[in-house]
Amino acid sequence: MISETSSSSNFIRHIISQDIKDNKHNGKVITRFPPEPNGYLHIGHAKSICLNFGMAIEYKGSCNLRFDDTNPEKESIEFMHSIEQDIAWLGFNWSYKYHSSDYFEQLFEYAIELIKQGNAYVDSLSAEQIREYRGTLTEAGKESPDRNRSIEENLSLFAAMRQGEFTDGHYVLRAKIDMASPNINMRDPALYRIKRVHHQRTGDDWCIYPMYDFTHCISDAIEGITHSLCTLEFEIHRPLYDWVLEKLQTTTQPQQIEFARLQLEYTVVSKRKLAQLVNENFVNGWDDPRMPTIAGLRRAGYTPASIRDFCERIGITKKDSWIEMGVLENCIREDLNDNAHRAMAVLHPLRIVIENYPNDQEEILEVSNHPQKPELGTRKIPFSQVILIEKDDFAENPPAKYKRLVEGGEVRLRSAYVIKCNKIIKTEDGKIIELRCSYDANTLGKKPEGRKVKGVIHWVSEHHAVNAEIRLYDRLFTIANPESKDDFLTVVNPDSLQTLTHCKVEASLGNAKASQRFQFERTGYFCVDAVDSKADKLVFNRTVTLRDTWS
Ligand code: ATP
Ligand code: MG
Numbered sequence: 377m378i379s380e381t382s383s384s385s386n387f388i389r390h391i392i393s394q395d396i397k398d399n400k401h402n403g404k405v406i407t408r409f410p411p412e413p414n415g416y417l418h419i420g421h422a423k424s425i426c427l428n429f430g431m432a433i434e435y436k437g438s439c440n441l442r443f444d445d446t447n448p449e450k451e452s453i454e455f456m457h458s459i460e461q462d463i464a465w466l467g468f469n470w471s472y473k474y475h476s477s478d479y480f481e482q483l484f485e486y487a488i489e490l491i492k493q494g495n496a497y498v499d500s501l502s503a504e505q506i507r508e509y510r511g512t513l514t515e516a517g518k519e520s521p522d523r524n525r526s527i528e529e530n531l532s533l534f535a536a537m538r539q540g541e542f543t544d545g546h547y548v549l550r551a552k553i554d555m556a557s558p559n560i561n562m563r564d565p566a567l568y569r570i571k572r573v574h575h576q577r578t579g580d581d582w583c584i585y586p587m588y589d590f591t592h593c594i595s596d597a598i599e600g601i602t603h604s605l606c607t608l609e610f611e612i613h614r615p616l617y618d619w620v621l622e623k624l625q626t627t628t629q630p631q632q633i634e635f636a637r638l639q640l641e642y643t644v645v646s647k648r649k650l651a652q653l654v655n656e657n658f659v660n661g662w663d664d665p666r667m668p669t670i671a672g673l674r675r676a677g678y679t680p681a682s683i684r685d686f687c688e689r690i691g692i693t694k695k696d697s698w699i700e701m702g703v704l705e706n707c708i709r710e711d712l713n714d715n716a717h718r719a720m721a722v723l724h725p726l727r728i729v730i731e732n733y734p735n736d737q738e739e740i741l742e743v744s745n746h747p748q749k750p751e752l753g754t755r756k757i758p759f760s761q762v763i764l765i766e767k768d769d770f771a772e773n774p775p776a777k778y779k780r781l782v783e784g785g786e787v788r789l790r791s792a793y794v795i796k797c798n799k800i801i802k803t804e805d806g807k808i809i810e811l812r813c814s815y816d817a818n819t820l821g822k823k824p825e826g827r828k829v830k831g832v833i834h835w836v837s838e839h840h841a842v843n844a845e846i847r848l849y850d851r852l853f854t855i856a857n858p859e860s861k862d863d864f865l866t867v868v869n870p871d872s873l874q875t876l877t878h879c880k881v882e883a884s885l886g887n888a889k890a891s892q893r894f895q896f897e898r899t900g901y902f903c904v905d906a907v908d909s910k911a912d913k914l915v916f917n918r919t920v921t922l923r924d925t926w927s
Contacts, residue, residue, distance in 0.1 A: 386692045388633055392431060392603060401602035401628070405437030408601050409463070409470070410592070412444045413455040415647030416662040416669040417462045419683070419704070420638040426687035427635070428605055429468040438471035440599055445477050446591050448575040456576075458662070462670035467680045472599075476591050477577045479598055483586045484538065486594055486624055487549060487567055491530045495623050496567060497523055498533040499550050506548070509555075510563050516556035517563045523552065537570055540583045544570050551590075553619065561616050565589055593617040597626035604630045607637045608696065636696045640704065642851040643668040644858055658868050659852070663907070665917045666852045666872050676849065677893050677903030677919030679715075682708040701851065705920045712893055712901040712919065717745040717752060720790065720834040721881040721896040721916070723846055725764035727810045727838065730795060733761045738837070741820075743791045755884045758840040759792050764880050769833040770811060772800065779831035781811070786824070787831040790897055794819040794829050834897040841880035844914040846902070848874040885914065893919065 396403050407428040411421060432439035441463060445451050463470065490496035499522045501509060511517030525533075537547055549568035557563055567590040572583045593616075596604045604617075611634045621629055638645060644653075645668055653659050653667070662669050665676035673683065686707040690699055738760040746752040770781045781787040786796045799812040816824055823829075850872045858864040885894070893903040894916075902916040909915040 387694065388427065388431065388603070388605060388635060388692055389434070391633060392435060395602070395631075396435065401631075404600075404602050405432060405435040406439070406600055406602045407432050407437065407605060408440040408442045408596065408599060410442045410444045410476075410595075411459050412447065412450075412647075413452065413459060414447065414450040415455060415651050416458050416667075416671050418645045418647065418650060418670065419640060419668045419673065419686075420645035421462075422466060422670060422683050423638040423687050423690065423692075424605070424607070425463055425466060425468060426684055427692055429463075429470075431603065431605070432471075437602070439468070440601070441470035441473045442595060442599070443473075443475045443477075444588070444592070444595075445475050445575070445577065446585050446588065448573045448585070449571075451576060453576050458671060462674075465674060465680055466670065466683060474595070474599060475577060476586075476595050477575060479591070479595055480578060480582060480586070482598060483591060483594055487534065487586070487590070488531065490551065490567070490620075490623060491534060491549075492527060493623060494527060494552065496530070496549055496551050497525050498530050498537070498547050499523070499564075500547055503545060506566070510560060511555070513560070517560075519555050520550075520564070523564070534568075537568070537584050538582070540572075542570055544572055544583075546570060549584075551616075551620070553616075559612055559615055561589070561613055562619070565616060589613055589616050590620060593620050593630070593632075594624070594626070596630040597621055597624075597628050600628045601630040602628075604632045606632060606634055608634045608694070609637070610634055634694070635692045636694060638690065639696065639698045640668060640701060641698055641856040642701050642853050642858075644853075644864060646859075649859075649864060652865065653852075653868075656865070658865065665847070665905075666849050668852075674891075675906055676917050677712075677891075677901060678708050679711050679893075682711040685711070698857070702924050705924065709901065709920050709922075709924075712895060714749075716893045716895045716901060717755075718743075718747070718897055719755075719882055719885055719894045720757070720836055721844065721846070721879060721885070721899060721902070722764045722766055722834070722836050722841070723876050723879050723899065724767040725878065725880050726767045726770055726808065728763050728765055728795070728813050728835075729810060730761050730763070730813050730815045731798070732814045735761045737761070738839075741791055757791060757882055757884070758837045760837045760839055762838040763789070763835045764838050764841060765789075765833055765835045769831075770797070770808075772808065780833055781831070786816075786827075786829045787833055788819070788829050789835045790832050792820065792835070793817070794824050834899070836880050836882045838880070840883040842883060842886040842914060844879045844881045844885070844916055845908075846876045846879045846916045846918065847905070848876065848918045850874070879916075881914065881916075888914065895922075898922070 409428045429439045499520050509518045548566045550564045553562045555563045568584050614632050663671035663675045741757045742754050743757050744754050774782045788794050793815040795813045795815045801810040854869045855867050858867045888904045890906045900921045901919040905915040905917050
């Protein structure tokens with residue numbers, strides 16, 4: 377899958393290269409990323425961001441951020457802030473920041489021009505009637521009785537619409553194209569509707585708002601966009617995009633090019649659906665680490681580089697395809713394997729008393745932060761008589777080939793000594809509470825003499841260890857394609873979050889900073905939760921397991 381869609385198959389790159397050779401758009405490359413500020417950005421948007429900003433960087437052009445803010449009732453300043461933060465975090469800088477609402481006046485003037493040309497009219501059909509008149513894929517639509525209203529009357533009605541003389545929905549402005557067009561988008565699409573909603577930027581200045589199809593192409597033209605890159609569902613809107621610009625003879629003629637949306641298994645990439653998960657409390661906010669939002673991925677411990685790498689690996693094609701979650705996870709796993717400091721954390725502690733180790737002694741072991749990268753330095757790990765190991769690194773009745781600790785058996789403690797289990801201490805009802813062990817003082821950084829010890833386990837010194845809460849995340853949905861369900865909320869995974877409140881982590885992690893990432897030896901990759909972790913209560917999120925246990 378990766379080789380098929382690698383960067384070399386980026387067909388948009390080919391188009392742009394050719395355009396530059398042909399001196400189309402005067403050899404310039406100006407792109408834009410145009411989110412609607414009605415939610416947080418998700419991993420699908422990252423694909424579009426990497427493409428739009430990436431092409432601008434590659435061809436020494438520029439890329440604008442444009443908030444497509446023409447549906448005020450669902451949009452907010454909070455969403456705008458989060459979008460800016462996420463793009464910057466991904467590592468991109470926009471040349472200019474614009475809003476579709478910056479162009480409301482110009483758009484209004486352009487609409488008047490279309491009316492004057494006889495290419496737009498004010499229609500009194502209701503929304504329902506418009507739907508009825510529109511026809512179907514196999515049947516031509518019907519012309520509205522208002523279609524041949526005079527230009528003068530259209531002009532004065534449109535002005536009155538703006539002045540607020542009609543109730544919401546009473547009139548719409550429609551393009552006059554072709555009610556028999558095989559492309560339903562060309563059957564006199566609406567350009568403006570009356571809607572009394574407060575706009576976060578223009579306040580109550582407007583009671584009419586332009587539709588997406590009218591706004592987008594003109595905004596592109598005003599900004600001098602050369603390549604307007606969007607997802608495939610806009611392909612059938614392209615004739616309308618071109619029609620508007622052709623009628624208005626704008627000074628620049630942007631070119632719309634469509635590519636396939638990112639579809640990622642076991643999650644949903646739609647702001648509307650993500651908003652539902654947030655609003656109905658299936659997750660704890662837009663930045664919940666289970667969310668495929670940029671904010672969620674960041675909080676889970678993803679790096680900007682890993683997300684850019686993912687976008688590069690999946691490539692850009694014209695064909696819809698589903699990407700396995702493992703592809704995204706591999707990107708962060710490889711990044712953290714290379715770059716994250718190692719540490720030891722015990723998620724389910726089992727107490728070990730080393731009976732032949734003096735109880736008033738402690739040793740400070742100097743351990744490297746990364747086995748292959750000495751430049752990442754070392755840290756100090758205290759060793760003492762009582763240590764904690766992972767419950768399942770001991771087995772009373774070991775299965776075949778079990779290499780960890782068993783009664784009477786030996787195991788190496790990572791970076792420390794070989795210990796032997798001599799006795800199991802249990803409660804009256806048979807629960808193991810402690811192991812009595814002995815250590816071989818000759819095995820620090822050395823193999824024991826005359827025998828082989830295969831297993832190596834991680835541990836922390838009980839007295840020095842720091843308490844931590846560790847959150848383990850699983851897929852947010854129980855099926856690969858939740859959107860195939862009538863109600864995607866019925867396939868939310870009820871066990872997607874497991875919170876472990878009695879974990880013990882090595883002393884050095886007491887100084888860990890918000891968002892700092894680690895490989896917990898043998899356990900996985902984790903990062904300090906940026907929201908809930910406090911100096912006196914450490915909280916870690918599992919970013920990803922050590923290996924791809926999913927496939
Ligand atoms: P959503 O359904 O999540 O709201 P959208 O397409 O309506 O998505 P916009 O805010 O309009 O979201 O999107 C901004 C840009 O991001 C658009 O150019 C859009 O095509 C692109 N985009 C959105 N979702 C994806 C995706 N899954 N894969 C690739 N690009 C996407
Ligand atoms: Mg949208």
